Structure formats: structure tokens, C-alpha cells
Amino acid sequence: MIPLAQLIKSHRKKAALAQAQLAKLAGVGKTVIWDIENGKESVQWDTLQKIFRVLNITAEWRSPLLNRMASLDSAPASCADVSSSLSKPPP
Secondary structure, three states: OOOHHHHHHHHHHHOOOOHHHHHHHHOOOHHHHHHHHOOOOOOOHHHHHHHHHHHOOOOOOOOHHHHHHHHHHOOOHHHHHHHHHHHOOOO
16 A cells, blocks of 8 residues: 555656645645655545545545445345344343
């Protein structure tokens, strides 16, 4: 997985934008871009979304828990009944 700092910096350079230009287009301060590209870890999600929009970067959320729940929802009823009855404590 590419670190966030490297991802944003490489996309910015590919777009031929200076940090100040990206900041202006995204509506954030230029120090925000500098901070992110230098590994700052505490960045607000809405700030990242603004930068992602300008650089045409999409984010995808993945969760093993949600994948498991989705597979249980699509399982035949008999399998779902068995798995739900196994998770219930005995009477």
C-alpha cells in the first residue's frame, strides 16, 4: 500500500501543480498540503476529500466484518438459520 503522503505528492506532481496551487484549488491552506506530504498523520477527513477531488483520487472503505455480514445475508436461509442459532446461548 502506498503511504498517503507519497500518493498525494505523486498525483500533485503528475498534475503539474505546486503545493500552493493544489491548496488553492482544494480550498485549504498551503501548509496543509506540506504537512500531509511530509507525513502528518492527523488530517481531517473532509480536508482529504477536498484534496482527493482536485487530484481525482477515490477512496474505498473495506471491512472484513462487513464482507462477512454481506456473505451471511446472501447465504441460503438454512445456513443463516444454523449460524444464528449457534450464536444464541442455550435456554
